[in-house]
Amino acid sequence: MNLALKDIGFxxxxxxATGLGLGLLxxxxxxxxxxxxxxxxxxxxxxxxxxxxxWIVQRDTRGPFAERSVLPAETEARxxxxxxxxxxxxxxxxxxxxxxxxxxxxxxxxxxAWPLDRGDRLPIVEGRALRAGRYEMVADRMxxxxxxxxxxxxxxxxxxxxLTRGMVSSSGDGIAFFTLADAQRIEGYLAPxxxxxxxxxxxxxxxxxxxxxxxxxRQEQVSAILVEVAPGASAADVLQAFxxxxxxxxxxxxxxxxxxxxxVDKPRRQILLFRVLLxxxxxxxxxxxxxxxxxxxxxxxxxxxxxxARTSMVAxxxxxxxxxxxxxxxxxxxxxxxxTFDRFPRKVTLTGEEIVLVGVVVxxxxxxxxxxxxxxxxxxxxxxxxxx
Amino acid sequence: MSALGAEALRAEGxxxxxxxxxxxxxxxxxxxxxxxxxxVAALLGPSGAGKSTLLQALGLLSLPEQxxxxxxxxxxxxxxxxxxxxxAIRRGGMGFVFQKANLxxxxxxxENVLLAxxxxxxxxxxxxxxxxxxxxxLELTERAAHYPAMLSGGEQQRxxxxxxxxxEPAVVFADEPTAALDKKRGRDVIELLGxxxxxxxxxxxxxxxxxxxxxxxxxIYEMEDGRxxxxxxxx
Numbered sequence: 001m002n003l004a005l006k007d008i009g010f011x012x013x014x015x016x017a018t019g020l021g022l023g024l025l026x027x028x029x030x031x032x033x034x035x036x037x038x039x040x041x042x043x044x045x046x047x048x049x050x051x052x053x054x055w056i057v058q059r060d061t062r063g064p065f066a067e068r069s070v071l072p073a074e075t076e077a078r079x080x081x082x083x084x085x086x087x088x089x090x091x092x093x094x095x096x097x098x099x100x101x102x103x104x105x106x107x108x109x110x111x112x113a114w115p116l117d118r119g120d121r122l123p124i125v126e127g128r129a130l131r132a133g134r135y136e137m138v139a140d141r142m143x144x145x146x147x148x149x150x151x152x153x154x155x156x157x158x159x160x161x162x163l164t165r166g167m168v169s170s171s172g173d174g175i176a177f178f179t180l181a182d183a184q185r186i187e188g189y190l191a192p193x194x195x196x197x198x199x200x201x202x203x204x205x206x207x208x209x210x211x212x213x214x215x216x217x218r219q220e221q222v223s224a225i226l227v228e229v230a231p232g233a234s235a236a237d238v239l240q241a242f243x244x245x246x247x248x249x250x251x252x253x254x255x256x257x258x259x260x261x262x263x264v265d266k267p268r269r270q271i272l273l274f275r276v277l278l279x280x281x282x283x284x285x286x287x288x289x290x291x292x293x294x295x296x297x298x299x300x301x302x303x304x305x306x307x308x309a310r311t312s313m314v315a316x317x318x319x320x321x322x323x324x325x326x327x328x329x330x331x332x333x334x335x336x337x338x339x340t341f342d343r344f345p346r347k348v349t350l351t352g353e354e355i356v357l358v359g360v361v362v363x364x365x366x367x368x369x370x371x372x373x374x375x376x377x378x379x380x381x382x383x384x385x386x387x388x
Numbered sequence: 389m390s391a392l393g394a395e396a397l398r399a400e401g402x403x404x405x406x407x408x409x410x411x412x413x414x415x416x417x418x419x420x421x422x423x424x425x426x427x428v429a430a431l432l433g434p435s436g437a438g439k440s441t442l443l444q445a446l447g448l449l450s451l452p453e454q455x456x457x458x459x460x461x462x463x464x465x466x467x468x469x470x471x472x473x474x475x476a477i478r479r480g481g482m483g484f485v486f487q488k489a490n491l492x493x494x495x496x497x498x499e500n501v502l503l504a505x506x507x508x509x510x511x512x513x514x515x516x517x518x519x520x521x522x523x524x525x526l527e528l529t530e531r532a533a534h535y536p537a538m539l540s541g542g543e544q545q546r547x548x549x550x551x552x553x554x555x556e557p558a559v560v561f562a563d564e565p566t567a568a569l570d571k572k573r574g575r576d577v578i579e580l581l582g583x584x585x586x587x588x589x590x591x592x593x594x595x596x597x598x599x600x601x602x603x604x605x606x607x608i609y610e611m612e613d614g615r616x617x618x619x620x621x622x623x
Contacts, residue, residue, distance in 0.1 A: 001499060001506055003492075010494030010535070303490050306449070307551075308479030309507045382475070383449035385490050 003313070004320035007297070015328070018289060022325060023332020025282050026362050030337050031344075032275040033354050036268060038347035043170045043264045044257050046110075049121050050091070052226035053235050055256045056248050064093040064223035065170065066263050073220045075248065076113070082241050084233030089113035090222040092183050095173065098153060107143055108168075108175035111183025111222070119162070119177050127162035133179055138162035142174035142345075154189030158182065166347050170263045180222070279361065286362075287369035290322050294373035301377050302384030315374045322370025326363050395461060396558040396591035397446060398422040402455035404441050404614075415441040416452055417614035423559065423591040423607075428582045430602060431595045433611035439595045440563070442611065446593065447482060447561050448474040460558050479508045483552025483590075485562040485581070489544035491536040497547045498523060498532040504554040522550040525587075526580065542573045546580065553584050560585070562594040571600055578604045 008015045047055075047065070056071070056079060063069020079088035092111035097104060112119055112130065119129040119138050127147045130136045137158040139145045145160045152158075158178065167175045178186065227242070227250075229235045235252065242250030251259070261268075294301070301314055334355065341348040404416035415438040423429050433439050444450040446457065448465065457465040459481050464472045483504075491500045501519040505511070510518070523532050526546045536544055545565060552560045562581060566574030578594070578601040585592040594605070602608060609616050 001495075001502060003503075006499065007494045299490070300492050300494075303492065304507070305475075306447075306478070306484055307504055307507050308475045308477075308482075310475070313507065381449075382478075383444050383447075385484075385486060 002320070003317040004324060007317070008321065008324060015325075019325060019328030020332055022286065022289070022329030023336065025278075025285060026329050026333035026358070027336045027340075029275065029278050029282060029362065030333055030350065030354070030358050031341065031348060032271055032278055033358060034337070034341055034348035034350045035344075035346060036271045036275065037349040037351065037354065039170075039264050039268055039271065040261065041349055042166060042168045042172070042347050043260045045123070045166050046108075046169075046175060047253070047256055047260055049123060049167070050226055051121050051228070052089075052256075053229040053253055054227035054239050054242060055251045055253070056088075056225040056227060056242055057223070057251070059247055059249050061249065062259055064091070065260055068094075069223050070221050071223070071225060071248065073222050075225050076222070079225050079227055079242070082238065084230055084238040084241070085227055086230035086233075087116060087228045089117045089226045089228075090180055090224075091226050092180060092187070092221075092223045094183075094187050094223070095169070096153075096187065100151060105143070106173050107139075108173055109183050109187060110175055110177045111180035112177055113226075114179035114181065117226075122162070122164050122177060123166065124162045125165045127160070129162055130177070130179060131161070134182055135159060136161045137176050137178050137182070138164060139176040140164045140167040140174035142168055142172075143176060154186045156182075156185065168347065170260070172346050184221075279365070282362065283365040283368065286322075286325075286365050287372045290318065290325070290366070290369040290373040291376055293321065294318055294376045298380055299385065301380045302382065305380060305382040306385050311378065314377050318373040318377055319367065319370045322366045322373070323363075326366035329366075330359055330362060394425055396423050396425045396427070396459070397593070398456075398458040399446055400456045402442070402445055402452045402457075404438075404445060404450075404452035414614050416445065416455075419455070419611075419614070419616045421446075421609065421616060423593055425558065425589040425591055426586050427606045428578075428585050428592045428604065429594065429607040429609060430605040431593065431609045431611060432597070432599075432602075437611040438614040439611050441614075442616070443561055443563055443593075443595055446559070447484065448478055480555050481558045483555070483557040483560040485545070485548050485552050485560060485565045487564040487567045489536065489541075489548040491544055491547055491551070493536050496533050496535055497528055497539065497543075497550075500536070500547055501550045501554050504551045508555045510555070518554065519550075522553060523547075525584075526550050541569060542576065545569065545573075545577055549577070549580060549584065553588060553590065556588060557590055559591045559593060562592065562596075564595055564597065566596065566598045566601060574598055575601050575604065 056075060057063040058069040058071055061067055061069045073090060076088050076090040079085060090113045094109050095106065096109050097106040099105060114130065114133050122129065122138060124138065129138060135156065135158050137160055139160050141163050145151060147160055147163055149160045150157045151160060169175060229238050239250055239252055242248065304314055337350055341350055400420045402416045402419040406413045406415055419442060431439050445452045451465050451468045453468045456463055459477055464474065464477055492503060495503060498519055501522055502515060505515040505518060523529050526549060528543065528546055528550065531539055531543055539547065565577050569577060581592045582604055584590060
């Protein structure tokens with residue numbers, strides 16, 4: 001006869017409610033870990049998916065993600081002829097905030113070097129990559145666009161041909177991918193009245209300029225050049241060659257990744273600290289629950305001890321209940337994680353390693369809580385029932 | 389009354405003092421007592437006379453500073469020091485019945501009896517048969533699957549008697565077992581304990597205030613100011 005199971009069976013609803021409460025608490029612990037990992041993944045996923053070996057950005061900047069980076073577009077052509085370079089692609093990255101269907105729309109605007117880069121490397125979960133040089137876009141699901149939806153940006157319409165997952169900026173805004181030309185047009189669009197004023201201003205000066213001059217300089221700027229090293233070539237040598245250029249800063253992929261992680265360093269540390277705090281709170285709550293369960297059974301434990309029950313029997317009952325509560329709570333937590341984490345606004349990454357790690361940690365917390373109950377039980381005198 | 393068997397319990401020269409100095413209270417003052425198998429003994433006395441202290445000492449729950457306690461002829465405690473595993477002696481050699489039944493609420497009547505057997509290492513079919521036999525003996529077969537909350541006070545007390553008798557103990561201690569029952573049910577419980585004592589060869593030691601049932605005891609003791617004196621049986 002297992003006393004722990006008998007007790008739990010007798011008060012099923014109470015146990016279920018306690019297990020549910022613990023499950024919600026453990027879900028938070030899992031979520032914090034998932035958000036932590038998700039933050040790291042979100043920060044690096046865009047850079048990782050672009051598969052560049054070397055990033056060339058504006059001199060002495062930490063662009064294009066941590067700060068603005070502006071390079072002349074011809075840098076792409078200069079990079080392509082460097083020994084050991086397989087490909088060099090221009091890349092733009094800016095944020096825009098527009099209105100769509102009456103709601104504010106903030107998105108990361110990425111321009112890919114069409115036709116060299118059509119977005120085939122992106123984690124497309126629905127639809128396809130870019131297949132036309134103009135008026136197509138691949139958007140992250142977070143932006144809420146449907147496949148085939150036409151989105152009006154600046155003065156043109158763009159059709160959503162593909163949807164990605166997890167492609168967001170470090171601030172959590174969804175990213176949309178266009179050809180470089182489209183991205184530059186969207187970013188640099190000026191309303192007709194603005195153009196007229198610009199032209200009038202120039203016409204009024206001693207150096208009259210044609211219409212194209214008003215917008216041309218913006219079209220020749222990019223945020224970065226993504227370099228792929230040729231097979232067999234030394235990435236370090238190629239990087240060194242670019243680092244010798246006086247007008248740019250060149251970084252390896254790992255340096256760029258480290259830079260991206262610096263961008264989210266504070267939120268990461270904050271989440272980590274919050275998670276530690278949450279674990280401590282969980283430990284205290286679990287200990288209190290198990291301690292109070294023991295206190296509620298003081299009389300019965302006194303009867304057991306009076307009858308000569310061994311310490312192992314009493315301790316076993318409490319520890320088994322602690323473990324059953326852990327099992328029930330963690331099962332609830334895992335179920336909730338599977339059902340809800342995908343619906344969180346930011347990416348929550350749940351890995352098998354994380355499931356095992358958190359499971360072990362909360363198991364230890366439950367056992368420690370159970371031990372607090374055991375210590376209480378051991379202090380209950382065998383003559384309690386006679387004395388009361 | 390029936391013929392008494394071998395000595396079940398013996399205590400000699402028990403002294404127990406609470407507090408110290410001028411506030412010291414001698415709860416047991418050189419108390420000696422012995423019971424035999426099959427004997428049903430009552431312990432009377434006013435509140436504060438030392439009845440509960442004696443019960444705790446004889447039940448090996450709180451040892452006195454002085455004196456010797458023997459169970460079944462074996463010395464188990466001398467001058468406050470245990471000579472054997474007292475919990476083990478309680479497991480197999482003693483049973484307890486209280487004013488309230490003190491059943492485990494999350495176990496059925498049958499499981500409460502089985503628990504006493506399990507604590508003593510008795511499990512499986514023989515233990516189940518023993519529990520069923522005892523419940524049948526106490527006319528509780530129909531109520532075996534009921535939880536304590538579903539039983540009447542008298543039924544709960546009978547289950548607690550079955551639990552106390554489960555391991556064929558040498559001694560059953562009963563602390564005011566009739567206090568919460570009416571006269572008829574109180575007599576029923578004492579009669580039942582008496583029958584069990586005689587049928588199972590168990591010594592039953594009852595602390596009681598209930599003078600209405602004194603005619604059912606083989607021996608009556610009275611305590612006052614920590615001292616024990618035998619009383620003549622009530623005819």
